[in-house]
Amino acid sequence: MARMKFLCDADRCIECNACVTACKNENNVPWGINRRRVVTLNDGKAGERSVSMACMHCTDAPCAAVCPVNCFYTTADAVVLHNKDLCIGCGYCFYACPFGAPQYPKLGNFGSRGKMDKCTFCAGGPEPDGSKAEYEKYGANRLAEGKLPLCAEMCSTKSLLAGDGDVIAQIYKERVAKRGYGSGAWGWKTAYYETIAT
Amino acid sequence: MAKLFAHIRLLTGVLALALLLVTVLAGSSTAQQNAPNAATSEQQLLNQFKTIQGLGTIPDKKSYVIEHPAGREWQTFHTATLKWIGGIAIIGVLVVLVLFYLWRGKIPLTKGRSGRTIVRFGAFERFVHWLTASAFVVLAITGLNVTFGRAIFAAGDGSETFSTWSQWAKYAHNFISFAFTLGVVLMFIMWVGRNFPRAVDIEWLKRGGGMFSKKQDAHTHAYKFNAGQKLLFWAVVIAGAAMMISGYLLMFPFYGGMTISNMETAEVFHGIIGVLFIAMILGHIYIGTVGMEGAFEGMYDGAVDANWAKEHHDLWYEQVMSEGTERSTRTAPAE
Numbered sequence: 001m002a003r004m005k006f007l008c009d010a011d012r013c014i015e016c017n018a019c020v021t022a023c024k025n026e027n028n029v030p031w032g033i034n035r036r037r038v039v040t041l042n043d044g045k046a047g048e049r050s051v052s053m054a055c056m057h058c059t060d061a062p063c064a065a066v067c068p069v070n071c072f073y074t075t076a077d078a079v080v081l082h083n084k085d086l087c088i089g090c091g092y093c094f095y096a097c098p099f100g101a102p103q104y105p106k107l108g109n110f111g112s113r114g115k116m117d118k119c120t121f122c123a124g125g126p127e128p129d130g131s132k133a134e135y136e137k138y139g140a141n142r143l144a145e146g147k148l149p150l151c152a153e154m155c156s157t158k159s160l161l162a163g164d165g166d167v168i169a170q171i172y173k174e175r176v177a178k179r180g181y182g183s184g185a186w187g188w189k190t191a192y193y194e195t196i197a198t
Numbered sequence: 199m200a201k202l203f204a205h206i207r208l209l210t211g212v213l214a215l216a217l218l219l220v221t222v223l224a225g226s227s228t229a230q231q232n233a234p235n236a237a238t239s240e241q242q243l244l245n246q247f248k249t250i251q252g253l254g255t256i257p258d259k260k261s262y263v264i265e266h267p268a269g270r271e272w273q274t275f276h277t278a279t280l281k282w283i284g285g286i287a288i289i290g291v292l293v294v295l296v297l298f299y300l301w302r303g304k305i306p307l308t309k310g311r312s313g314r315t316i317v318r319f320g321a322f323e324r325f326v327h328w329l330t331a332s333a334f335v336v337l338a339i340t341g342l343n344v345t346f347g348r349a350i351f352a353a354g355d356g357s358e359t360f361s362t363w364s365q366w367a368k369y370a371h372n373f374i375s376f377a378f379t380l381g382v383v384l385m386f387i388m389w390v391g392r393n394f395p396r397a398v399d400i401e402w403l404k405r406g407g408g409m410f411s412k413k414q415d416a417h418t419h420a421y422k423f424n425a426g427q428k429l430l431f432w433a434v435v436i437a438g439a440a441m442m443i444s445g446y447l448l449m450f451p452f453y454g455g456m457t458i459s460n461m462e463t464a465e466v467f468h469g470i471i472g473v474l475f476i477a478m479i480l481g482h483i484y485i486g487t488v489g490m491e492g493a494f495e496g497m498y499d500g501a502v503d504a505n506w507a508k509e510h511h512d513l514w515y516e517q518v519m520s521e522g523t524e525r526s527t528r529t530a531p532a533e
Contacts, residue, residue, distance in 0.1 A: 041252035
């Protein structure tokens with residue numbers, strides 16, 4: 001089995017936000033929730049750089065460690081998924097997440113959070129693959145159909161890569177070797193305890 | 199003279215060399231800034247700011263933080279550190295209480311019961327105490343559930359039952375916090391006047407209130423509240439306030455520009471103070487029930503035996519007696 005990872009080649013991201021739109025559309029993500037977002041650093045200044053960020057599907061996922069009801073699980077492809085039927089909306093996964101991935105629909109009183117929603121690497125949830133219940137709770141299960149996450153698949157500059165970690169790391173290495181520079185795999189050290197040597 | 203010139207020459211040479219080095223280094227760093235690969239480096243940002251934050255295009259401002267490695271540190275706190283602090287504090291206090299009970303037993307009324315009782319706590323005082331106490335018990339159990347529930351109930355594979363219970367526990371924790379807040383505020387208003395330190399408290403503290411001596415004359419002077427109770431009062435007020443502030447910040451997440459680090463800090467405070475608070479209240483429950491003869495009834499039906507009052511709160515007893523006995527004493531019903 002592959003170890004699925006995301007890699008945002010920040011030198012190629014043009015902040016077009018197509019990944020964000022594609023994700024929302026493909027997974028029917030509710031209003032007010034963003035599983036993926038593009039953030040621009042040094043906006044309008046020298047050294048401006050945009051990075052597309054979502055759940056990185058961490059090794060030893062912090063969200064899973066702090067969840068009081070243990071609703072997270074890791075698939076054979078190392079994708080970190082969760083069970084919305086178990087989630088109590090306590091918000092702890094957001095505090096532990098190094099990438100701000102978990103999102104909560106605002107439901108009920110005060111700042112009371114609903115069932116957490118986050119990027120599934122387009123791999124659905126615990127329900128049967130491709131079932132209606134799965135789609136309604138978690139969105140598409142493209143992985144079960146042999147496809148990769150849509151955000152990366154339709155990235156116009158191929159900045160965002162998704163897939164087997166070794167394969168995308170190789171692609172990135174070749175790119176950096178060819179063009180002579182690369183700002184590294186953003187978030188990899190935090191998420192996977194490793195970087196790509198270029 | 200020649201030596202002095204040599205010194206000046208040397209100094210000038212060193213200065214010139216330093217200037218050259220600085221220029222070269224500065225030049226090379228400008229060159230680096232112009233190269234595309236050094237525009238904004240991840241490691242450099244993390245070293246500088248701990249989190250990486252930019253500008254986004256969606257209204258959710260907290261999504262502008264794209265990397266916050268400290269989340270893993272908070273994870274360690276929540277899954278390990280807090281469990282150790284809480285476990286040691288709570289189990290430690292329980293062990294100490296059991297050992298204390300085995301050694302000291304129930305602290306008896308040395309002169310037995312007189313049969314006369316004195317009103318110690320009015321109906322409103324008792325109402326406020328039990329409002330706070332019952333709210334505290336619910337908050338403590340539902341709060342401990344968040345940190346220890348998963349391990350205790352072995353919800354290792356994620357169980358539906360445990361999740362349903364935890365969901366209700368969360369609601370209870372959120373809503374009952376208001377009752378607790380009200381209780382602590384009322385207790386503060388009601389009892390603050392009697393809880394300022396007085397000279398007799400020093401002697402009480404020196405002798406641990408006589409608790410650690412089996413001698414009959416070990417008691418020290420005390421007004422309505424002894425030094426230990428005063429310490430408990432102030433601890434409840436201060437810890438209660440800390441729990442309320444950190445708790446409401448957690449209940450209204452990210453309000454008023456709170457950042458992810460602020461939220462984590464609020465949880466750290468809430469967790470540590472919470473478990474210590476529970477440990478302390480265990481001691482309070484002990485001495486108010488099994489630990490001391492004649493103490494519980496003061497908060498149960500409001501009246502204590504006159505001999506209990508004389509032994510444990512002699513100065514308060516004298517005050518009550520000199521104030522006139524009609525209103526404040528009543529005879530125990532004949533049986």
